[in-house]
Amino acid sequence: MRKIHATTIRNAVRELCIRANAELPRATTAALREAFSKERSRLGKETLSLLLENAREGAHERVPLCQDTGYAVFFVELGQEVRITGGSLKAALTSGVRQGYRQGFLRASIVGDPLLRKNTRTNTPCMIHYDIVRGDKLKILFLPKGGGGENASALKMLRPADGIAGAKQFVIETVRRAAAGACPPIVVGVGIGGTFDSCPLIAKKALLRPLGRRSKHALYARLERELLKEINNTGIGPSGFGGSVTALAVHVEYQACHIASLPVAVNIQCNAHRFRSITL
Amino acid sequence: MKKILTIPMQKEVLSGLRAGDALLLSGDLYTARDAAHKRLFDLLRKGRKIPIDLRSVILYYTGPTPTPPGRPIGSAGPTTAGRMDSYTPFLLERGLRAMIGKGPRSNEVKDAIKKYGAVYMAAIGGLGAYLGRCVTSCKVVAFRELGPEAIYRLGVKDFPVVVINDGTGGDFYEATLKRWSRAGRIRR
C-alpha cells in the first residue's frame, strides 16, 4: 500500500486549477497555428492570430484564457494500491478547487441549485469521474468546462436503423446549431453506443485524446475524417465569422450497446481547449 | 481593413456601420449580463429611473474574472448574447442603440435592431485574456451587490469587434454561411 496524504492532493489540485485556466496546452496552440495556416478567410485568419496572442497573454501574465473558468471536471485514475490518508479524496479535490479558484482569481460560476440559481461563490461542488486502475499511482486530470460548449452539446437516442448516416447527421446538426455560440474553432467529442448515462461520458472523454489523433478502429477513424470535413464545409469559421476552419478535430469513441439502441452524444469544446493532469 | 472608432460615436457613424465591418473601439463600454438586464428591465417597467443613459452607451455582455493585483480587470471576453434576447427589444425601444456579445440574436431582436437603427457587434469568444488587456480602467457604476454581474464602466483601447446585425437588416452570420459553406457554393 502506498499512502498519499490529502493535503498533497489538495495542493496539487490548487495549482492544477490555476495553470489549466491560464496555459493553453501545447497541442491546442499547435492546432490553432495549423488552423491559421489553412484558413482562407481574412477575418478568420485575424481571429486565429488573436487567439494565439491570447494564449501568449494567458501564459505570460497568468491570466485566465477565458473569463468563463468553467465547471471543474475531474477524471481520476486511482491505483488500487493507493491509500489516501488525512481525509477523503473528494474533500481534497473540492478544497483544492476552492483554494485554486480564490487564489488564482478565477471566476466562480457554479449555482448550488439549478432552479434557485444562487452562486456558491467557491466554484464547487466539482464533477468527479473515478476509475479504479492497477498500480500505486493517482492520476488527476482537470478539465475546466465552459458553459458555451456545454450548452451546445446534445444526446440523442437514435434507432439502430439510423446507422452511420443518422449518427453523422445528428453530429452535423448539433454543430450547426452551436455555431458562433460555442466559440469556434471547436473540438468535437462524439460518443456512440453505451447507455443513456455512459454515452455523453465517452463523448467527453473523447475530447481528452491527443488532439487530432485518429481512432484505432478503421471504421471510426474514417467517420472522424468525414465528420471533420463536413463540419469545416459548414463555413461557420473561426468565431462564426466565416471560413474554412470550424473544427480543430473530431474524436469519436464507441462502446457496446443494447440490441435496441443507438445512443449518440456530441460534447462540444470551444477554442479554449484547456486541461491539465498530474500524477502523484 | 479595420476601422478605428472612438466612443461615443456620432449618430451618423453608428448608422453607417454595416454587417461584416471589423472595428477597433476606443472609449467607454458598459458591462451588463443576465442579472443587470433583469434589474434594468424591472426598473424601467415600473417607470423608475435607471443608472445609465441607454441612448449613449454601448452595452457589453461580459462577466469578467475577479481582478488580480496590478491589472484593471481580469479576463473579460463576451458571453452569449442570446440570453439577453428577451430583454433587448424593450431596451431598444427605450433608446439603446449598441450592444456587444457573441452568437446569434433572435428574430425579434434582429427586427428591433432594424426598426430602431441599432447595431449588434460580436467580440471573439475565448479571447478573454487579450480583451482584458484592452481594458484600461474599470469602475462600478450600478448594482454593486451583483458582483461580477454589476454594471461596470470599462475604458477600452483598440477593442476588436465585428458588426453582426446592422440597422438596415444586414446579418453577418447569415451572409457568412452563404459565402463560406461548401453546399452554398455548389448551389450558386
Ligand code: SF4
Ligand atoms: S465556450 Fe469556451 S471560449 Fe467560449 S466563453 Fe465559454 S469557456 Fe470561453
